[in-house]
Amino acid sequence: MLTRTTLPPTMKAVAQLAGVSTMTVSRVVNGVEVVRPDTVARVRAAIEQLNYRPNTSARMLAVQEQxxxxxxxxxxxxxxxxxxxxxxxxxxxxxxxxxxxxxxxxxxxxxxxxxxxxxxxxxxxxxxxxxxxxxxxxxxxxxxxxxxxxxxxxxxxxxxxxxxxxxxxxxDAAAAQEMTRHLIGLGHRRIAFIRGPLSQAASRHRLEGFQRAMAAAGLAVAPELVVDGDFTYRSGLDAAERLLAQAQAPTAIFAANDDMAAASVAVAHQRGLHVPGDLSVVGFDDTAIATTVWPELTTIRQxxxxxxxxxxxxxxxxxxxxxxxxxxxxxxxxxxxTLVRRQSDAPPRVRPAVRASPSAVLDP
Amino acid sequence: MLTRTTLPPTMKAVAQLAGVSTMTVSRVVNGVEVVRPDTVARVRAAIEQLNYRPNTSARMLAVQEQxxxxxxxxxxxxxxxxxxxxxxxxxxxxxxxxxxxxxxxxxxxxxxxxxxxxxxxxxxxxxxxxxxxxxxxxxxxxxxxxxxxxxxxxxxxxxxxxxxxxxxxxxDAAAAQEMTRHLIGLGHRRIAFIRGPLSQAASRHRLEGFQRAMAAAGLAVAPELVVDGDFTYRSGLDAAERLLAQAQAPTAIFAANDDMAAASVAVAHQRGLHVPGDLSVVGFDDTAIATTVWPELTTIRQxxxxxxxxxxxxxxxxxxxxxxxxxxxxxxxxxxxTLVRRQSDAPPRVRPAVRASPSAVLDP
DNA sequence: CTGAAAGCGCTTACAG
DNA sequence: CTGAAAGCGCTTACAG
CATH class of the missing domain: 3.40.50.2300 (Response regulator)
Structure with missing residues (x-):
């Protein structure tokens, strides 16, 4: 069924079929503007009919440019x-x-x-x-x-x-804002954020997005709920540990990347917390680890x-x-x-006794 | 400092310098055997001197073969x-x-x-x-x-x-055997194995290697210590759970890949076990997750x-x-x-009361 | 064992 | 607006 003996069509073939010179075909292929519209159309048709694709080796050789x-x-x-x-x-x-x-x-x-x-x-x-x-x-x-x-x-x-x-x-900022709004929408109020290294612009933008969403919802960001990480799993372990050891632990953790989110899930499990029942954990990037870990991570897909x-x-x-x-x-x-919703987020188990103020409108 | 204006040397240049035709240069470059040794040497020298590299576009175009x-x-x-x-x-x-x-x-x-x-x-x-x-x-x-x-x-x-x-x-078999021998050498006797899907040859070979090493050391492989996985993290979770729930739990788990080994570490932590203090866990493949997880996994590098x-x-x-x-x-x-030793393996905390029989020589 | 000629498929000047 | 000629760097027959 597979005839490999048929050589691919060349520019010459296209030229013949269209009744022009190869030069004109070349001009059409390369989008040179000078060609007459009806000529262009004729050449295009021939290209289509023959399913012509320019030979890149020949092109590179001719233009002397690699x-x-x-x-x-x-x-x-x-x-x-x-x-x-x-x-x-x-x-x-x-x-x-x-x-x-x-x-x-x-x-x-x-x-x-x-x-x-x-x-x-x-x-x-x-x-x-x-x-x-x-x-x-x-x-x-x-x-x-x-x-x-x-x-x-x-x-x-x-x-x-x-x-x-x-x-x-x-x-990054808009995406982080969206994710934070999503958590707030689920009913979370004490939301922690694990930062990436501040030397990276993406890290800073993600943090900004988080802060913006919290502010927009009228929620204060407790300073002890924003902790440092460096995008490694290891740093996520430390950060989550610090977060979950607090007297008033967060009900949700938003980690600035998936590795740190996965680490947070591990720490939660170690402490006997159910994810997402007792703690929601979300990440960012949608890398392999997001679907490797269990429960699979809700995250932002880049x-x-x-x-x-x-x-x-x-x-x-x-x-x-x-x-x-x-x-x-x-x-x-x-x-x-894209915000990819999987299994690591849910409404907080215990609604905070004190509701957010009525002014905390989530979506104007 | 970077002169891009200098065009790369061509076959013609090499031919001139060597005092031959381009045809002969072509023959030398392509290792055609007919050229006289001293001619070859001359051409080679010219190639070296000019730092000539064949233009692949031209080659591909000429041979009509892509x-x-x-x-x-x-x-x-x-x-x-x-x-x-x-x-x-x-x-x-x-x-x-x-x-x-x-x-x-x-x-x-x-x-x-x-x-x-x-x-x-x-x-x-x-x-x-x-x-x-x-x-x-x-x-x-x-x-x-x-x-x-x-x-x-x-x-x-x-x-x-x-x-x-x-x-x-x-x-795969030899590598798995080596890893098993390593665990035995550390003093482990109750070693569990998490299999990969038996539909994959590599899985079967790894299992074989494990069994061979155990047999060679005169150790019985308890049937309840060999459990199924399918190379996913999720399956590793289930397998480790089954393994560690046993009355006489293993002191080491050898998972047929890193994802399942990482899952085993997670389960161990969840149960309050220290890795590698209470349980050694080793993997296979040395993929990213091996160094993502903590402690970092001892594994086989492919x-x-x-x-x-x-x-x-x-x-x-x-x-x-x-x-x-x-x-x-x-x-x-x-x-x-290569067996890459990291932090997830150690001697078992409690030496079994009954030592392996004296005939269990590990390295003949 | 070596080389002169023609051609691979395209493009760059140059004419018209 | 379009085309005939020459060339990009290499190789494939063919001679010698």
Whole structure:
């Protein structure tokens, strides 16, 4: 059934069928604006009919331009890296100008700046940076100094817009706000928050979203209910321990990522608390651990694969423009998130005796 | 410092420097045996001096052969997929004939056979299959019927050698045996084993290794100490629960993968047991969860990235041979594993009153 | 054992 | 607005 002997259609075939030269087909394929509309239509039809796809090898050879981007990572936070790679692979394949993507792991000891410089020196023209490297200002300085465009995935550091730094994120603050509102909607009032490292923009935004939702509901955030974590499971263990040891323990914990949320579930179980009966626990990211752990975690889904795919796209475009001496301008793409409800959240078992004030309207 | 204006050296440049034609350079690069040794040496020197690297686009265009392999996966067991992709990316880049790699996720409902057939029909000439798809005999039948070479990662199903099916694995049985011996060496006698799904060859091999080590040490394996799991965290929870509820609970649990080991740790904590003080827990695979959980898991490290890299290599070679009408023969590569000792294992707190018989020599 | 010629599928100047 | 010519870097026959 599978005839591999049939060679794929070429530009010449399309040209013949459309009654034009290959040059014109090339113009249509590349979206050059000068072609007459009816000619464009004829060529498009021929392309469709033949199911023509440009041969990327030929294209790359002809344009004398090979695009390569490096992905520098450290601390592949669990499922994160996997999803990033999925997106990259999808992106690098289904593209006009496919990019060679080179992975590089930056070991804990190594200098990140040095590593990035080496990557650039090895002939790569762009860099994708996932957290936590995305929040390393020194690194961004160095890469920018080398004139190399960068795309940050899942983090948008503060400060003035840099000329070569694009970002692809979700609205972390809005998402955290939504999740907090969800918990409040279930009836929770004493809600604890486990922060991520404040060195990462995403962590700060998530905290902001939490605070905003609490304030909007007229709920005070007791200082002892906001504790530090560093996105590791281990830190989540410590944080949850501190939280649940309190005299007036929270009825819900919102952890700034899934690893720390999973750790909170473990601590709750250790203390004989039922999740979500005695304690609701929610996370952020929807990485593998969210569905590994039991009960499965209610969390915010970031479309990581899509994000890294977009990051690659942006980079490839910019590299292309840069080669052609066009001015390039950075993009800041914000993709949509989703609150994924699973089994780790429920109304608090015991309604607080003192109701929230009537002014605490949840949804105006 | 970075001069991007310098164009990379071409075959012509090498030919000129070596005083030969480009044809001869091509022969040397491709390892064609007919070239005179001293000519080869001269060309090699020129290649070295110029730091010449063949232009893959030109090569692919000229040979009219584009290699594409599909990776079909379902149930990306946590960190597994990430590591597989890392290996694939490394492999697809650093190769003579770089391969286009296309990812395809097979959703729970979808027919795996159908999916694979589509991938092949879409122009891919080889398939990489991670578990559990690697153990689907029906799938292998179908792919083989289509004449497409396959490489299985981390699983070697039983039965006669198939003509088109290669495997890259570790020696699961030997690794499990080693881990069991390690526990015995620490002084454990009542060692429980949580099995993986018996439909997967790797599961069966790990169980065999466990049994072999126990038998070799003259230890009986109580039937109630071998329980079923399906490699999910959830199943590990149930299994550990059953194990630890027993009157004479085990002093160590060996789970056939890390997810189930992590679940065992959670159950132990829930029951107030200290790990590893009261209970040792060890896993298999060394996926992300092994270092996420606390205490970090002692486990067997499989070099997954390297395995998938090799799988890709094998496939690319075979596709190449197939195109050239050579007969292809499947390979079965066994890579080395490592016992990674971390914090989840220790000698049993209470030495059993009855020592093992003197004949229970652990290391002959 | 080695090389000159033609071609892979596309694009970049240049004409018209 | 469209096309004929030359070339990207490599390889496949074919000579010698």
């Amino acid at each position: 695009v390569g981007v490096g992905v520098l990572y450290s601390n592949p936070s669990g499922g994160y890296l996997g999803e990033i790679l999925v997106g990259l692979l999808e992106g690098s394949g289904h593209q006009q100008m496919p990019a060679r993507v080179v992975l590089d792991k930056c070991p804990p000891g190594a200098s990140e700046v040095e590593r990035a410089t080496e990557l650039i020196a090895s002939g790569l023209q762009g860099l994708v940076l996932p957290p936590p490297l995305s929040d390393n200002a020194e690194l961004l300085d160095a890469v920018e100094a080398a004139g190399t465009p960068v795309a940050l995935v899942a983090s948008r550091p503060p400060g003035p817009q840099r000329d070569l730094v694009s970002t692809v994120t979700v609205d 479309p990581i694969a899509e994000m890294s795919c977009r990051a690659l796209q942006i980079l490839v475009e910019q590299i292309h423009d840069q080669v052609n001496r066009h001015l390039i301008s950075p993009e800041n793409v914000v993709l949509g998130h | 290699v594409g392999v599909g990776v079909l996966y379902s149930n990306p067991s946590g960190g597994y997929l990430g590591e597989i992709l890392v290996g694939l990316l490394e492999g697809s880049g650093h190769q003579q004939m770089p391969a286009r790699v296309v990812l395809d996720k097979c959703p729970p409902g979808a027919s795996e056979v159908e999916r694979a057939t589509e991938l092949i029909a879409s122009g891919l000439q080889g398939l990489v299959l991670p578990p559990p798809l690697s153990d689907n005999a029906e799938l292998l039948d179908a792919v083989e019927a289509a004449g497409t070479p396959v490489a299985l990662v981390a699983s070697r199903p039983p039965g006669p050698q198939r003509d088109l099916v290669s495997t890259v694995t570790v020696d 070099p997954i990235a390297e395995m998938s890299c090799r799988a890709l290599q094998i496939l690319v070679e075979q596709i190449h041979d197939q195109v050239n009408r050579h007969l292809i023969s499947p390979e079965n590569v066994v890579l080395g594993h």
